[in-house]
Amino acid sequence: MSAMHYWLMKSEPSSFSIEDLRRRKIEPWDGVRNFQARNMLRDEMQKGDLAFFYHSSCAEPGIVGIMEIVRGGYPDPTAFDPMDHHFDPASDPDKPRWYQVDVRFKRKLRRVIALAELRVHKKLQGMQILLRGNRLSITPVSKQEWDYILKLE
DNA sequence: GCCAACGTTGGC
DNA sequence: GCCAACGTTGGC
Numbered sequence: 047m048s049a050m051h052y053w054l055m056k057s058e059p060s061s062f063s064i065e066d067l068r069r070r071k072i073e074p075w076d077g078v079r080n081f082q083a084r085n086m087l088r089d090e091m092q093k094g095d096l097a098f099f100y101h102s103s104c105a106e107p108g109i110v111g112i113m114e115i116v117r118g119g120y121p122d123p124t125a126f127d128p129m130d131h132h133f134d135p136a137s138d139p140d141k142p143r144w145y146q147v148d149v150r151f152k153r154k155l156r157r158v159i160a161l162a163e164l165r166v167h168k169k170l171q172g173m174q175i176l177l178r179g180n181r182l183s184i185t186p187v188s189k190q191e192w193d194y195i196l197k198l199e
Numbered sequence: 200g201c202c203a204a205c206g207t208t209g210g211c
Numbered sequence: 212g213c214c215a216a217c218g219t220t221g222g223c
Contacts, residue, residue: 056221079219080206103221161222179204181220 053097108160117148
């Protein structure tokens with residue numbers, strides 16, 4: 047038994063949006079091909095954790111919804127599929143390189159909390175996603191940041 | 200479309 | 212192990 051954690055997970059809505067997740071209810075969060083993010087998927091994200099769904103590379107980048115981790119890290123099968131866009135010949139099924147979690151849609155926020163808005167708040171200055179040059183598609187969010195952001199809604 | 204920032208690869 | 216070249220991310 048360990049404390050639950052909070053996360054922020056980016057996705058380009060043109061490939062997978064909060065609406066897509068709402069329709070599908072539960073989805074594997076696959077295709078992550080960055081070692082730092084992989085380590086979080088594999089080692090830190092646990093069933094019961096909550097995550098912000100963040101839309102990136104779109105007209106209004108920002109937080110759009112909330113989801114729950116319903117299965118902790120397990121090998122990402124798309125890495126083994128030569129037909130898949132995320133195929134990685136270096137990932138051996140006996141020693142998988144890439145991991146994923148399963149997420150479940152909880153709800154959309156009543157409005158988009160845009161990146162530009164997040165930047166305005168002093169209390170959020172330490173958020174990893176706001177730090178210069180940050181490109182990680184998965185970042186931890188502190189409970190304080192989580193609660194603060196939800197009060198903005 | 201531009202470009203800053205960063206990660207990965209591979210030659211040496 | 213260094214580091215230049217290259218690829219990717221993602222805001223603007």
